[in-house]
Amino acid sequence: MSDPAGRLNIQLRRTPHGFACDIGSTRPVAASGLFCGRSPAETASLLPLLYSICAKAQASACVGALERACGMDSDPEARRLRQVQVAAETVREHLWRILLDWPVLSGEEPDRQAMIGAQSLVKRIFGAADPNGVLLSPGCEKPTSFRSVLEEAASTLADLMAERVLGLAPDAWMERVETIDAFDDWCRSVETPAARLLVGLRDSGDGRLGHTEASPLPDLDDGTLAAELRGTDAATFVARPCWGGAPRETTPLTRHADSALVSALVADQGRGILARLGAQILETVSLLRAIRTGELDGDSTAPSDAVLPAGVGLGRAEAARGLLVHLAEVDRGRVVEYRILAPTEWNFHPDGVLASALATLPDAEETILRRRVQLLVMAIDPCVAFDLVIP
Template sequence: MPHSLSSTRQDWAARLGEGRLVETLPGLMASVFNLCSQAHRLCSSLAIEAAAPGLLAAPQQVAERLRLETAQEHVRRIGLDWPRLLGVTGDQDQDVMASAVVLRGCPLLAPNTGKRWADTARWLHQTWLGMPASDWLTAWAVDGVDWLRTWSAQHGSGVHGLGLATLLRDARGADSGEVLDPGAALRVHAAPEQMRLLGSTLVSTPLFALQPQWGGGCAHTGSWARLNAPEEATPLTPWAQLGCRLAELVRLCLPGEGQGAGWLAWGALATGSNQGLAWVEMARGLLVHHVVLDGACARVVACRVLAPTEWNFHPIGVVAQRVSRLDGYTPDALRQLRLLMAAFDPCVPFECGAQLDARRETVHA
């Protein structure tokens, strides 16, 4: 480190948002970050509402809209990225195509029929889980990664095994066994005073949006670090993190307290005169927007976006540290790398290559 991982991502929000008419900012953010456009549109609107209440129409049904986009993104990444990154058949393109055919039947990706969530829970039962979604989630809540291991072994065995269970069963062999530090999980949005400090840091330190650190070190964020998730959860390796994503998808599809639209946290607060900060938990972790408006609240003076990718893929962050410890540019190391990228999900394409020196070989992601 810090040469094991490098990013070409730029601070587009700051460059493109400055000077814009306030009412055009949410749409602009949704266009720039179009993979999770709904989360960015909502977060931008919430930040503007905090900075200047009543200036624009306040966003409606925030929790339900976050629920829908997060669940849709989980389905797409599980169905399209996991076969490509985790498959061991040697024909990942065929695996992805077969999975894409299955996804066509997912009610989450079809026009709303009024029974979207119940239909999706039924679809999960029939296509990916092989059992009622509520039963699967109950077992995960009790046994965590032990349940994931048991389920993937039972349902991924034999020629008739479910595709997802088989994929996870086979991917387990690439797991490094290295556990996430629970103390580094990003839960800054649990305390308003911490969020105000985060907002002031975003304003005073321009590069912070691209290389953030908190509490004197790097943090990680994802479906395992939700405010509503128990902090004493099972120690998580990269393979277990896949289980967290699947479990969250199931949880978002089910009704009940702490599930469905009540699972993901979001909020906003004023950080100064004509300044507002907002945050939402979205597919890849915690998303933060901060805006500063001019005196008439007509134009944007400054706009900052702090996305999950910048936390997880910091040059000396958790992924970079693990990449730097990979054992050369070998097939086993590449399998570990692909599992790592599936677990943390950078939301953008990545390339890996080798650079040799006299001492060692280093993998770059």
């Protein structure tokens, strides 16, 4: 049976000049066409069922697009609480990698018990942010939330991360680990699978592998994005997006490129595996603190000042893998066009950041090479499973 979310097929080929990479995808990038002819309410209800991976980010971007297309005022508190849910979902997605996938690549057992606990706490955050189940419906007004329950669940999740990942409180980690020396000291002073993986990458030199020149996705205003997503080449754009004639990157590394820690890691290790994994930890810690302290205000998902055509709306969410964009066009109470531009299509473009990173790998015995490829794929992080072929 085929995977409804699709898969990536990654093939690495040896050439006289090094490796070449071919990336194929069966992701259903045109599935959003199923919303055409439906009402906005029906679309918002159906979307999380079709897009179960990062469902909160998908639903948040969807409802933002539909509200704007229908001329509904976007409630600031609703935007903030949606952002809380997306942040908690991102924490869960990163912890899935850190607790389950990272240990395996170091020859250790995945920490399933910790992940079960993390999933339960994230569900509590979801429920506390939206106890009435109306937050992700277009036009939600005066949403209710249980702030004390939300803060308690986020604090407990921070404690779990302190015990199973960081070896110290997340806030203390953020204050202490800002330089390459501090990062080294931290990795070598705590006994967690995550720290051991990072130490191993640093000591072996593999942390530098996959370095590519920066090509981050620039800030794009709503009007510019909407024009691309409604243009004659829109179907090609969402399947293999390029900007300025080139594929771009949208990942935790690009989101936190200006932070002290990521800047230090890139300066020392390049934009390779170690910097990318460090950015994932930093983002997880940062979002946990933002959820606990109420720093999320919904401003990043507020409609921009760009004037869009009547009936057209754009919604955004900073999902775990990068920027997620939805476009909805509504006419006479029915969706007539719907497009989704997902971060996986940017980052796993056939000529994108992963392909460029894999092409830089040195040749090696197959077991070593396969592990390095898996590390790089995990560090850039697709939202779907992948098959790896090395002839």
